[in-house]
Amino acid sequence: MAVNMIVCCKQVPDPEAPPAVFKVVNNKMTLPAEVKPVIGQYEEFALEAALKIKDTAGGKITALSLGNNFVRDVIKKSLAVGADELILLEDKAFEDGDSWSTANALAAAIRKIGTYDVVFCGRQSSDWDAGQVGLGVAEILGIPAVTLARKVEVTAGKAKVERVIPDGYQVVEVTLPAVIVVTSGIGALRYATLKGIMAAAKKQPVVWKPADIGLEPSKLGAAGRRSKLDKLFQPVKESKCEIIGGDTAAEAGAKLAVRLREAKLL
Amino acid sequence: MAEYKGVLVCGELADGKLASITAELLGCGRKLADELKENLSCLLASDKVGEASKEAIAFGADKVYAVEHPALKEYQADSYMQVAEKLARDVSPLVILIGQTSMGRDSAPRLAFRLGTSVTTDCLNLSIDPATKLLVQTRPVYGGNAQAVFISESMPQMVTVRTKAMSPLERNASRKGEVIPTKIDIDTSKVRTKVLETVKEEAVGIKxxxxxxxxxxxxxxxxxxxxxxxxxxxxxxxxxxxxxxxxxxxxxxxxxxxxxxxxxxxxxxxxxxxxxxxxxxxxxxxxxxxxxxxxxxxxxxxxxxxxxxxxxxxxxxxxxxxxxxxxxxxxxx
Incomplete structure (x- = not known):
């Protein structure tokens, strides 16, 4: 059965950038321009989950992203690796939202797309780490959701999901359409092929404005929040590490053992 | 306009006993409730709650809503949410505390969206603003590269709390409290998922x-x-x-x-x-x-x-x- 899939992807500051480049200025996270944004790490896993299903069962993948000022090369990676279509909810009005505004907008866009069997989301965005939007979309659309998926198979109206639990996993069957929230373990996102990159270069993303998804301004971005960001700050950390040296690395290793023994730690 | 009262902990059982995260939430909830001059209650929902109710009281709860139902043996969102939503609406708390655990990660956002409120996940620090009496919610963001302070703009004020971030109270078996066996119907026709298999992948040796x-x-x-x-x-x-x-x-x-x-x-x-x-x-x-x-x-x-x-x-x-x-x-x- 060909499966219609929507993958929610977010453009975020590169979470792998060294901690020193993350600077809070006037309650906003600012990163130097040379740190390129990326598609969030868990959304990349969500994309890979969809691509694996497309490999075996066939189907269509629509990547969906919400934000403003998308870097086209970054967000078009979804097309380069094999998504068929890219829809951007791109407008200033979408800025500074919370999980409610984001889930409302994505759900409205998903309704407009209309035909879907699975909506894939990442377990949490790599910037705000809240881990709510996938479940919020499911609640708003009134469809089931399975979280922390590390393997997904789709057969006739149902999905079989391996869901990670603290000491192992569950195999959960869910009726479709459903939201499936993906965690690591699904496998890293495949590299784009040269052919994929060329094809993506020719495709233009579809851009939808708030009016296109029929959402009133009070539900958008900052206006649609149900929690207020009071403050963003970086706690000051004092480093007091005692570095143990030696003529060779091995000698330093041996000295570390002696020092820890002295300090009665081991 | 609904009236909101008290602090509610959505508790968890582990192997039939009160989970350590629930004791931690009760410790933190007790402080918040005392500061607000409110009650602290705890929801425990499982196929069998048993002695865990008394443990919750020993760790600080004033009231324990014990919900027993065979469908609650293993956590499944569509069953558990029927219980959590009904109880949250009936109790109508000012504050709901949930653990940032496997179950809390899955259930807290669902509950927040059902109740029409926000939830701040993975909090490390909670306090009461002395002027507004609102819950001040601090959590790490940007992969831990910063921290953010949130205030709910809707009621109830919901948060999940990171494990080991809060200290439980000293267990006091003589603490007084009330266990309220609570019957909540679960419509199993609304359960859209089925657990086919649960596989333990425990590492050998020490956990x-x-x-x-x-x-x-x-x-x-x-x-x-x-x-x-x-x-x-x-x-x-x-x-x-x-x-x-x-x-x-x-x-x-x-x-x-x-x-x-x-x-x-x-x-x-x-x-x-x-x-x-x-x-x-x-x-x-x-x-x-x-x-x-x-x-x-x-x-x-x-x-x-x-x-x-x-x-x-x-x-x-x-x-x-x-x-x-x-x-x-x-x-x-």
Whole structure:
């Protein structure tokens, strides 16, 4: 059965950038321009989950992203690796939202797309780490959701999901359409092929404005929040590490053992 | 307009007993409730709640809503949500506290969206604003590279709290409280998921969360093999467990169960030895509660040295075997 899939992807500051480049200025996270944004790490896993299903069962993948000022090369990676279509909810009005505004907008866009069997989301965005939007979309659309998926198979109206639990996993069957929230373990996102990159270069993303998804301004971005960001700050950390040296690395290793023994730690 | 009263903890059972996170939530909830001059209640929902209700009182609850139903034996969102939503609407609390656990991550956002309110997940710190009496909610963001303070703009004020971030009260079996057996119907026709199988993938040896010493490896290990040799040898010597940061788990070098960090396990051993781990904030989020962190890394600028108490700069292949050997001699002598 060909499966219609929507993958929610977010453009975020590169979470792998060294901690020193993350600077809070006037309650906003600012990163130097040379740190390129990326598609969030868990959304990349969500994309890979969809691509694996497309490999075996066939189907269509629509990547969906919400934000403003998308870097086209970054967000078009979804097309380069094999998504068929890219829809951007791109407008200033979408800025500074919370999980409610984001889930409302994505759900409205998903309704407009209309035909879907699975909506894939990442377990949490790599910037705000809240881990709510996938479940919020499911609640708003009134469809089931399975979280922390590390393997997904789709057969006739149902999905079989391996869901990670603290000491192992569950195999959960869910009726479709459903939201499936993906965690690591699904496998890293495949590299784009040269052919994929060329094809993506020719495709233009579809851009939808708030009016296109029929959402009133009070539900958008900052206006649609149900929690207020009071403050963003970086706690000051004092480093007091005692570095143990030696003529060779091995000698330093041996000295570390002696020092820890002295300090009665081991 | 509904009236909101009290603090409600959505509790959890582990192997039939009150889960440690629930005791932690009750400890934190007790303080908040006292400050607000409100009651502290606790929801416990399972196939059998039993003695856990009395434990919840011993750890600080004034009231325990004990909901027993066969459909609650194993957590499934579509069953549990019927209970949590009904109880939250009936109790109408000012504040709802939930653990940032497997169950809490899955249930808290669903409950918030059903109740039309926000939830701030993974909080490390909670307090009451003296002027507004609102809950001030602090959580890490940007993979731990910053912290954010949130205030709910809708009621109830919901949060999930990171495990081990709050201290339980001292258990007091003579504390007075009320257990309220509560009957809530679950419409099983509304359960859209079915658990076909539950598979335990427990690592052999000491459980990571219980280990007094953890020897952890990062991306710099380069592959699966050193986890089974160099790291395991050191862990065995110290009667500890082997852990990992996210890249080794993502790359399949170790099982996901060994992953320590923001999206993995949160650990707080006496000794945490971080080897070839750069110390990205999302990793230190999982180990910063350790009593002593020891870092071995070839990069003197690695962030892990900011977290560590003792460190060696050098390649792990050179440092660790010498460290292990010397330690063997010292421990034998």
């Amino acid at each position: 990571l969360e219980d280990a007094p010493v953890i020897v952890s490896g990062g991306r710099g290990m380069g592959g699966p093999q050193p986890f089974q040799t160099i790291l395991k040898e050191l862990a065995d010597l110290l009667h500890g467990a082997v852990g990992a940061s996210r890249p080794p788990a993502d790359n399949g070098w170790v099982s996901e169960g060994l992953h320590i960090g923001l999206t993995g396990k949160i650990v707080a051993p006496d000794i945490y030895i971080a080897i070839a781990i750069s110390g990205a904030s999302q990793h230190t989020a999982g180990c910063s509660g350790s009593k002593h962190i020891i870092a071995i890394n070839k990069d003197p600028e690695a962030n892990i040295f900011r977290e560590a108490q003792f460190g060696v700069v050098g390649k792990y292949e050179d440092v660790v075997p010498a460290f292990t050997n010397k330690l063997k001699g010292l421990l034998a002598g």
